[in-house]
Amino acid sequence: MNPRRKKRLIITSSLIAGLSLAIGLTLFALQQNIDLFYTPSEIINGKNETGTKPEIGQRLRVGGMVVNGSVSRDPESLKVSFDLIDNKAGIVTVYFDGILPDLFREGQGIVAQGHLKSSNEIDAFEVLAKHDEEYMPPEVADALKGMDHLKTEQSK
């Protein structure tokens, strides 16, 4: 390789390496702000490293699995409340007044946006359903039922 090419190779490679390092450090610093939602145990115990808890009245998103049997609907209105759980067994209660997405059901992963009412209660104004990366025909899903193939964890 001739020296001029070699020089250009070094310059170009160090451009890429330098940029990757800069962006990598930026993202690392912003890590917690890029997360779309808190998990229930993060609301109760604080985020992993810093241990900072969200304040009451703060606007936030929470993501977790709807606990089986926890959904209670008001017969007179659209008001609904349900519990969310994650793999670390933190439980928070979500109150919502509105139309739930089609995929909403017990055992389903959802992301709710709202205000923190007390340390483990959220007044949600938006509920989004999160689905997993598994795709299968209904017959296969029926055959797998009871084998607990669906991941119970929502986050790492």
Next chain:
Amino acid sequence: MWKWLHPYAKSEKSYALSGKLMPWFLVTAVITFVVGMVWGLAFAPADYQQGDSFRIIYIHVPAAMMAMAAYSTMAIAAFIALVWQIRLAEMTVAATAPIGAVYTFIALFTGAAWGKPMWGAWWVWDARLTSELILLFVYLGIIALYNAFSDKVLAGRAASILTLVGVINLPIIHFSVVWWNTLHQGATITKFDKPSMDTAMLYPLLIMIISFAAFLGFMSLYRFRNEILHRESHRPWVISLVQQSSTQINKRG
């Protein structure tokens, strides 16, 4: 080792080779598109959770994958263009960018159309969706920068540098669903584990991915040849080529 490649640094050779390859890409793209679409939309089973709505995956996933594949191609070409200063590599960057941008737009658009019925929202500022949007902006930036210079040597170099700057976004898009909490689910097929999709649904998806890849190949070759003619228009071989084809048209007319 790379000696066999050297003749293709000449625009005439590359022009001829891409002309030969183009029809094969087009035929592959059309056949796999028809097979994949019919199989995916009509014969693949519905999903246990999402029903028939999941079928948008047959457009969404191939478009998103090829948007990133087009960018990888451009990044490799940009690196070659900067280090070895081969003009044809710069032309590859310029030729591929608009196709990648369109694929990215398709991925974002079908993603929004899929997100509304399933998640309940057209758009959420989660890491995957945002980084994909940034990819679209980077594509548009490269196209704009290349067209901003009337001196195409300078334009090619500037566009190549911007392409390399934006390449950092690729791993961010891919790993965004692993590194952060997102609404978008994790990877179904691009992971080391076995794909978490039933084979009856997976085969049409793989066929669609081949189709989108072949169409990407066809379109980039097409634009690459145009770019060569445009930038080498003063060269004798281009002039004689144009004269030949114009006399053919005159004879026919």
